[in-house]
Amino acid sequence: MMAGRLNAAMAAAFVVSIGLLWVSRPDASRPNVEFLPEMAHSPRYAAFEANPVFRDGKTLQRAPAGAIARGYPPLHYAATPEDAVRAGNELENPVSSDDQQALTRGEKVFETFCTPCHGAGGRGDGLVAQRGFPPPASLLADRAVGLKDGQIFHILTYGQGNMASYASQISREDRWRVIRYVRSLQAVAQRQTARR
Numbered sequence: 075m076m077a078g079r080l081n082a083a084m085a086a087a088f089v090v091s092i093g094l095l096w097v098s099r100p101d102a103s104r105p106n107v108e109f110l111p112e113m114a115h116s117p118r119y120a121a122f123e124a125n126p127v128f129r130d131g132k133t134l135q136r137a138p139a140g141a142i143a144r145g146y147p148p149l150h151y152a153a154t155p156e157d158a159v160r161a162g163n164e165l166e167n168p169v170s171s172d173d174q175q176a177l178t179r180g181e182k183v184f185e186t187f188c189t190p191c192h193g194a195g196g197r198g199d200g201l202v203a204q205r206g207f208p209p210p211a212s213l214l215a216d217r218a219v220g221l222k223d224g225q226i227f228h229i230l231t232y233g234q235g236n237m238a239s240y241a242s243q244i245s246r247e248d249r250w251r252v253i254r255y256v257r258s259l260q261a262v263a264q265r266q267t268a269r270r
C-alpha cells in the first residue's frame with residue numbers, strides 16, 4: 075500500500091517537473107541549460123585571423139616539412155619504364171572489380187580525360203588522334219591487356235612516351251577507378267572476339 079502511494083507520488087512529481095520545464099522554457103529553439111558551455115563554445119581563431127600564439131602571427135600554419143597527408147603515402151617511383159614495371163608488381167588496385175559505383179565513376183573519368191586520344195572504346199581513334207596527334211595503340215590490344223593495374227597506374231601518374239602525366243588532374247582514387255573501367259572495356263572486347 076505504502077509503496078503504491080510512493081510510486082504514484084513520484085510519477086506525479088515527474089510529470090509536474092517535466093511540465094514546469096516545458097512551461098519555463100524561454101526559447102523553444104534552444105536548450106534550457108547549457109552544461110559546461112566552455113566545451114561547446116571553445117575559443118578559437120578563424121583561419122585567416124592574426125594569431126599571437128604563433129611566432130609569425132598567422133593562424134593558418136604551413137604543414138611541417140616532410141608531412142604526409144593521411145591516405146597519401148608518397149610513391150617511390152621514377153618516371154621510367156623500369157619503374158612502371160616495378161609499380162605493376164608492387165601496387166594492387168584497391169578498387170574491387172565488382173564495385174559498380176567505382177565503375178560508373180571510372181567511365182566518367184575515361185570520357186573526360188581519355189576519349190580525346192584513346193577514343194570512346196579505347197581503340198586509339200579519338201578526335202585528337204584523328205587530327206594528327208600520334209595515335210596511341212589500342213587499349214584493347216594484347217599489350218595493354220597484359221599490363222598490370224599498377225603499371226597502368228604508373229603510366230597515368232608519370233606519363234609514358236607521348237602521353238603526359240595525369241597526376242594533377244585525376245585523383246589517385248579516380249586513377250584506380252578508370253583502370254577498372256579500361257578493364258571492363260577490354261573484357262567486353264575479349265568476349266566479342268571469343269564469339270567470332
Ligand code: HEC
Pocket residue numbers: 183184187188189190191192202208209210211212213217218226229230234235236237238240244252253256
Ligand atoms: C593527349 C592524348 C592522350 C590522352 C588524353 C590519354 N592518353 Fe593514354 N596514351 C597516349 C599515347 C600517345 C600513348 C602511347 C604512349 C607511348 O608509349 O608512346 C598512350 C598510352 C597509354 C597506355 C599504355 C598503352 C600501352 O599499350 O602501352 C595506357 C594504359 C593509357 N594510355 C591509358 C590512358 C588513360 C586511362 C587515359 C585517361 C586517363 C589516357 N591514357 C589519356 C595518349 C593519350
